[in-house]
Amino acid sequence: MSTASDTMLYLDGVSVAFDGFKAINNLSIIVKPAEMLAIIGPNGAGKTTMMDIITGKTSPDAGQVLFDGRTDLTKLDEAAIANLGIGRKFQKPTVFESHTVWDNLEMALKKPRGIFAALFYTASDADVARITEILETVRLYARKDELAANLSHGQKQWLEIGMLLAQDPKLLLVDEPVAGMTDSETEETAKLLREIATTRSVVVVEHDMSFVRDLGSRVICLAEGSVLAEGTLDQVSANPVVIERYLGR
Numbered sequence: 050m051s052t053a054s055d056t057m058l059y060l061d062g063v064s065v066a067f068d069g070f071k072a073i074n075n076l077s078i079i080v081k082p083a084e085m086l087a088i089i090g091p092n093g094a095g096k097t098t099m100m101d102i103i104t105g106k107t108s109p110d111a112g113q114v115l116f117d118g119r120t121d122l123t124k125l126d127e128a129a130i131a132n133l134g135i136g137r138k139f140q141k142p143t144v145f146e147s148h149t150v151w152d153n154l155e156m157a158l159k160k161p162r163g164i165f166a167a168l169f170y171t172a173s174d175a176d177v178a179r180i181t182e183i184l185e186t187v188r189l190y191a192r193k194d195e196l197a198a199n200l201s202h203g204q205k206q207w208l209e210i211g212m213l214l215a216q217d218p219k220l221l222l223v224d225e226p227v228a229g230m231t232d233s234e235t236e237e238t239a240k241l242l243r244e245i246a247t248t249r250s251v252v253v254v255e256h257d258m259s260f261v262r263d264l265g266s267r268v269i270c271l272a273e274g275s276v277l278a279e280g281t282l283d284q285v286s287a288n289p290v291v292i293e294r295y296l297g298r
């Protein structure tokens with residue numbers, strides 16, 4: 050029996066059906082604090098639906114979804130879940146192209162909301178230090194004054210990861226970050242996600258197996274809405290059922 054204590058994310062017996070089709074079927078997954086988990090699996094395995102359930106976009110029909118060992122995410126809406134400290138990076142980068150890299154991060158910082166707060170906002174020393182630290186993490190310090198529009202595709206993905214970090218999440222969900230990246234950007238992305246995962250929990254969905262290898266994390270292969278195999282990438286990719294239903298295709 051698993052227990053929710055000391056987990057950042059705890060899914061137990063989660064199911065959801067769309068028109069009778071079980072997209073997620075009795076799914077149980079645990080992510081510990083400051084742990085990275087890679088999720089692989091064939092198209093339609095339920096990876097996106099799982100992320101949708103965690104972020105409150107989709108309500109499960111059954112099962113438990115707990116954040117930080119105690120908060121029931123199934124009772125909260127998307128905004129409340131984001132505020133708790135769950136950041137989600139979708140596949141396509143959505144940065145503000147006509148603003149500089151620095152300004153993108155400044156706008157993303159967690160700070161008092163409201164028109165007056167926004168009008169009279171000037172970056173404090175603490176904000177400047179925080180933005181600088183994030184720029185270093187996402188390999189963009191040298192490009193801080195560039196317009197985001199001038200970044201490469203990979204750098205835009207890093208900037209968006211930086212914008213999520215500015216929200217100080219405890220759990221980061223990252224959907225296919227390296228699709229469309231160059232090989233060197235892909236390698237650098239694995240490094241930066243590993244650095245991030247020293248202080249935060251990170252869940253990465255990816256099809257790129259050499260990237261997943263570089264992540265060096267625990268791996269779960271999903272299929273038909275359930276866990277097909279779990280372990281190191283070597284263990285999972287040697288599993289005959291994983292080869293048959295995913296890798297060998």
Ligand SMILES: Nc1ncnc2c1ncn2[C@@H]1O[C@H](COP(=O)(O)OP(=O)(O)OP(=O)(O)O)[C@@H](O)[C@H]1O
Nearest residue numbers: 067068071072090091092093094095096097098099
């Ligand atoms: N809102 C919805 N309504 C009906 N069916 C849905 C809905 N969302 C997902 N599905 C179905 O649920 C299954 C799981 O889809 P999901 O997108 O979660 O898979 P995935 O593992 O993310 O696939 P991919 O690797 O292609 O992104 C698919 O068969 C999909 O068609």
